[in-house]
Amino acid sequence: MEKHMINEGRIITVNGPVVRAAGMKFFGMREMVRVGEENLIGEIIRMEGDEAVIQVYEETEGLRIGEAVRGTGEPLSVSLGPGLLGHIFDGIGRPLNTLLLKEGSFLGRGLSVEQIDPDQEWLVTPKTAAGEVVAPGSLLAVVQETPLLEHRILVPPGFAGELTWIIGGEKAKSGTVIARIRDEYGREESLPLVHRWPVRTSRPSRQRLPLRTPLISGQRVIDGLFPIAKGGVAAIPGGFGTGKTVTQHQLARWSDAQLVIYIGCGERGNEMTEVLEEFPSLKDPRSGRPLMERTILIANTSNMPVAAREASIYTGITIAEYYRDMGYDVALMADSTSRWAEAIREISGRLEEIPAEEGFPAYLPTRLAEFYERAGRVETLGGGQGSITIIGAVSPPGGDFTEPVTRHTKRFIRCFWALDKRLANARHFPAINWLDSYSEYAGELEDWFNSEIDPRWKERRDQARSLLAEDDHIQQIIRLVGEDVLPDDQRLVALCALLVKNGFLQQSAFGPESYQSPKKGFAILDLILHFWEKARGMVKSGVPLSLIKKPPEVMEITRLRELPSDDGEAIAGLRNRLDTALDRVAAERTATGKRGNRS
Amino acid sequence: MINTEYVGIQEVNGPFILVEGVRDVSYGEMVDIRDTRGNLRRGRVILISEKACLIQVFSGTQDLVPATTRVRFLDRFLEFGVSPQILGRIFNGLGEPRDGCGTVYGGRTLNVNGQPINPMARQYPRDFIHTGISSLDTLTTLIRGQKLPIFSGNGLPHNRLAVQIATQSRLVGSDNFAVVFAGVGIKHDDAEFFQRHLIESGTIRNIVMFLNLADDPVIERIATPRFALTTAEYLAFELDMHVLIILTDMTNYCEALRELGVARGEVPSRKGYPAYMYSDLASLYERAGILTDRKGSLTQLPILTMPNDDITHPIPDLTGFITEGQIVLSRALDARGVYPPVEVLMSLSRLMKDSIGKGYTREDHPDLASQIFASYSRVQEIKALAGVVGEDELGKTDQAYLAFGRDFEKLFVNQGFDENREIELSLDLCWQLLGALPESELTRVSQSEIKEHIKGKKETGLQAGPDSSHTK
Numbered sequence A: 001m002e003k004h005m006i007n008e009g010r011i012i013t014v015n016g017p018v019v020r021a022a023g024m025k026f027f028g029m030r031e032m033v034r035v036g037e038e039n040l041i042g043e044i045i046r047m048e049g050d051e052a053v054i055q056v057y058e059e060t061e062g063l064r065i066g067e068a069v070r071g072t073g074e075p076l077s078v079s080l081g082p083g084l085l086g087h088i089f090d091g092i093g094r095p096l097n098t099l100l101l102k103e104g105s106f107l108g109r110g111l112s113v114e115q116i117d118p119d120q121e122w123l124v125t126p127k128t129a130a131g132e133v134v135a136p137g138s139l140l141a142v143v144q145e146t147p148l149l150e151h152r153i154l155v156p157p158g159f160a161g162e163l164t165w166i167i168g169g170e171k172a173k174s175g176t177v178i179a180r181i182r183d184e185y186g187r188e189e190s191l192p193l194v195h196r197w198p199v200r201t202s203r204p205s206r207q208r209l210p211l212r213t214p215l216i217s218g219q220r221v222i223d224g225l226f227p228i229a230k231g232g233v234a235a236i237p238g239g240f241g242t243g244k245t246v247t248q249h250q251l252a253r254w255s256d257a258q259l260v261i262y263i264g265c266g267e268r269g270n271e272m273t274e275v276l277e278e279f280p281s282l283k284d285p286r287s288g289r290p291l292m293e294r295t296i297l298i299a300n301t302s303n304m305p306v307a308a309r310e311a312s313i314y315t316g317i318t319i320a321e322y323y324r325d326m327g328y329d330v331a332l333m334a335d336s337t338s339r340w341a342e343a344i345r346e347i348s349g350r351l352e353e354i355p356a357e358e359g360f361p362a363y364l365p366t367r368l369a370e371f372y373e374r375a376g377r378v379e380t381l382g383g384g385q386g387s388i389t390i391i392g393a394v395s396p397p398g399g400d401f402t403e404p405v406t407r408h409t410k411r412f413i414r415c416f417w418a419l420d421k422r423l424a425n426a427r428h429f430p431a432i433n434w435l436d437s438y439s440e441y442a443g444e445l446e447d448w449f450n451s452e453i454d455p456r457w458k459e460r461r462d463q464a465r466s467l468l469a470e471d472d473h474i475q476q477i478i479r480l481v482g483e484d485v486l487p488d489d490q491r492l493v494a495l496c497a498l499l500v501k502n503g504f505l506q507q508s509a510f511g512p513e514s515y516q517s518p519k520k521g522f523a524i525l526d527l528i529l530h531f532w533e534k535a536r537g538m539v540k541s542g543v544p545l546s547l548i549k550k551p552p553e554v555m556e557i558t559r560l561r562e563l564p565s566d567d568g569e570a571i572a573g574l575r576n577r578l579d580t581a582l583d584r585v586a587a588e589r590t591a592t593g594k595r596g597n598r599s
Numbered sequence B: 001m002i003n004t005e006y007v008g009i010q011e012v013n014g015p016f017i018l019v020e021g022v023r024d025v026s027y028g029e030m031v032d033i034r035d036t037r038g039n040l041r042r043g044r045v046i047l048i049s050e051k052a053c054l055i056q057v058f059s060g061t062q063d064l065v066p067a068t069t070r071v072r073f074l075d076r077f078l079e080f081g082v083s084p085q086i087l088g089r090i091f092n093g094l095g096e097p098r099d100g101c102g103t104v105y106g107g108r109t110l111n112v113n114g115q116p117i118n119p120m121a122r123q124y125p126r127d128f129i130h131t132g133i134s135s136l137d138t139l140t141t142l143i144r145g146q147k148l149p150i151f152s153g154n155g156l157p158h159n160r161l162a163v164q165i166a167t168q169s170r171l172v173g174s175d176n177f178a179v180v181f182a183g184v185g186i187k188h189d190d191a192e193f194f195q196r197h198l199i200e201s202g203t204i205r206n207i208v209m210f211l212n213l214a215d216d217p218v219i220e221r222i223a224t225p226r227f228a229l230t231t232a233e234y235l236a237f238e239l240d241m242h243v244l245i246i247l248t249d250m251t252n253y254c255e256a257l258r259e260l261g262v263a264r265g266e267v268p269s270r271k272g273y274p275a276y277m278y279s280d281l282a283s284l285y286e287r288a289g290i291l292t293d294r295k296g297s298l299t300q301l302p303i304l305t306m307p308n309d310d311i312t313h314p315i316p317d318l319t320g321f322i323t324e325g326q327i328v329l330s331r332a333l334d335a336r337g338v339y340p341p342v343e344v345l346m347s348l349s350r351l352m353k354d355s356i357g358k359g360y361t362r363e364d365h366p367d368l369a370s371q372i373f374a375s376y377s378r379v380q381e382i383k384a385l386a387g388v389v390g391e392d393e394l395g396k397t398d399q400a401y402l403a404f405g406r407d408f409e410k411l412f413v414n415q416g417f418d419e420n421r422e423i424e425l426s427l428d429l430c431w432q433l434l435g436a437l438p439e440s441e442l443t444r445v446s447q448s449e450i451k452e453h454i455k456g457k458k459e460t461g462l463q464a465g466p467d468s469s470h471t472k
């Protein structure tokens, strides 16, 4: 206060990650502060007269009463610019590779590191010229951030006017000024290559656009039955070990987003390591480039400080918005949003707020809504189009979907991939329950699938779902009386549903079928339903099911999924052989004059 | 280094004491508390404010007289002195020697809370640990650096299984293999069982034990796993050892956590357990793994007894959400005399996928495991049906499944406490059992695998047959 106009308060209580300080009236709400002699990073979350409550993003052991709290003059923010792709950051945006270099294998405290390497040089190619009038979202220059992605430097929100100077085609570092703008009052502003943005504030866009194209996941059950739109929001709830992370990793690998942001929020360290080890060598199926070139990781694992876990979601979504503004389709995976909600609960508990249910604060639904609402397909400030798709894992205690986080999440999402413990135990993967899951996007995406995949896409999807629903009913009977006493038409339903389950719904994440194109998925489903139609006719005309299912071609359908993705011929070939075999069965029946009894 | 002593405390409440008027205390600092008779207790500062600080007393606050209790702040945190001399030693739950062999000198002092591992410093665990236990090696493979808990119930043989894993693990006998054992609130008998088998059997050269027994102070249990993990990290990451740590019983740990939370008047979450139990357990379980720049590894084998055998209870539930799989023991199998009673369908090793198959175990392993899971889960469906319609009403295939299921449990899952089966044998045994099912049922293995392993049968020496009796 006295000397350099730097605000300084002092600690008066310490309670886990929550610290209270006095002498704070010149600080701002949500301001980032440095706490104590170790310079721990914190954020002001409540102001009460002269006192402030601070959540500290690092372990608070060792703090003492009276130690200083210093302001930074800025809310919790991230740096946005080239140098994010392919990197891994902690919950508040510190690059883990720099931390590794500076302090070794274990994470220490109070370290100040630049989020974006200040020494790295980027070749900046201008896309406009001095004298132009620019506004937020106007394209200034481009940088080839990775071979997969052109980074577009736009005028950040809040700046407009006449461009008085722009960088030539030369190298620049994060701090280098690349353009100068004179605003309407004649003030000149310098724009550096990298700018800061407060993570809790969403970045503006012109308007929301309707959703029309799917985010292709390469997973048959998703693309075929429960598709998600680019710009949509999906939740994957499931008890432990049901496949949330594997599904999220699958989407991070294979979805046709241009950029993937993966937030490991309160989950395992090894799961992040797995991505780090694997993605640099995995090839993007569309471009053939390493997947890491389009991926950004945020890792705040379960043993890292809980307040930073709370922040990690915002750090991730802000970076997503930044790339969306360039006109890209971004997919964001958050694993797991429940851990985030629990971080909110833990801080709330330390603040002694009155809990609503199961200890969660009453504002939990608001926070969830705010997060999911940052997804969407938009017209950007620059007039282009970009999207953010959010896929959030939910970890309900005891696998019980009626708990608060799952229940409230369901209010804000439109695509629900319900993971089923029983399926997982039986090793039916992905364990997405086909009756409990839904996608409200299916209707909006119908046109796209009908024109890009097959004109009968919707029809086949409807048929498959009704087959599975009918089968569910029949399975209940089978559990009571066994299969043998059922009439053939019902046993046929069970057989076809089995083909759908084994040949279509199941998909191993670890073998040759890890990615499968929606075309191939459709072809398999189409063949199964074709078999169903044909066999149904035969059963009607009295051919026993035991004969119909005898040709080895029938069960061969379940092996199609293991073939290389583009092998359309194999499917057509099997279809022909299956038809021939079935026709032969029917012909033999007629020849023998239908004298046999029903089996 | 003059640590002022304060005489008199203001409040005693459950395991906590409140001391007013102290200066210069730091959050988390260790405290020596002397009661009227001069006996020493240890505590830790868990809340500080300008007026007072709250101290959690590890050995409880029984008999403390506020006016005469003396408190000294030690200006250090909960720490443990480590050196190579700790090998072979037995400590109590607070890291004090329990074996009468005196203090460990000459080492370094480490904060028992440890520090989170930077995910970039980790190396993804890929090395298979041969345990010689068929159900584990084949279906729930243990990986070096993994955290794989045993979910058990009271009265089930989890201790035997843990000992068998520790003594049969293929690294046993090598100088750089070590076992760290943390007994958290366990019975004297159990402690004795572990001591006898781990130490006295002489198979394991390097072992360190931490024992907080059932009648030891409850609050100490919060600290015990941390001492053990600090030791394990030291052995793994500074002395380059492959460390297996057994933490038992984590249920007692969680109970202590709940007791502490309730005493502080915190808003509880499910079943009265603190809302931060997930984070707290994670701060223990995540202390496992392999680092890129170190030679050693830290594998965790926590044991917990599920209250009422309920896997959805917060203790197993939160554990399962953090660990890399679980070994679930079944009361029904145990009742049928199957040892180890591993419920294979509920059990899972998440790290298995990258560590089995060609170049790791055997080429057919992944498909074979998948087939066993599929077939054995079909057995469960048919069993349920047989329970309704009667076994005799079942079709031929269904009967074959039931026979397969029985043989699988009796010949494969079941094995002796000191029986150490080669992985090859376990895999061959699986094929032999699958041979009893119609070939058309084997949809997860390839034609060529069937040809090689079933048709060109290998002799396993174990006899499966139609005469295998009902063990219901």
Ligand SMILES: Nc1ncnc2c1ncn2[C@@H]1O[C@H](COP(=O)(O)OP(=O)(O)OP(=O)(O)O)[C@@H](O)[C@H]1O
Binding pocket: A238, A239, A240, A241, A242, A243, A244, A245, A246, A247, A267, A395, A429, A430, A431, A507, A508, A509, A510, B320, B321, B322, B348, B349, B350, B351, B353
């Ligand atoms: N598509 C899949 N193909 C093959 N195996 C799968 C698939 N999905 C899940 N699994 C299996 O299930 C295991 C658990 O999956 P995963 O780790 O994704 O669970 P989770 O729901 O994220 O659990 P947690 O909540 O504890 O993190 C995996 O290790 C793998 O063995």
Ligand SMILES: [Mg+2]
Binding pocket: A244, A245, A246, A267, A335
């Ligand atoms: Mg997971």
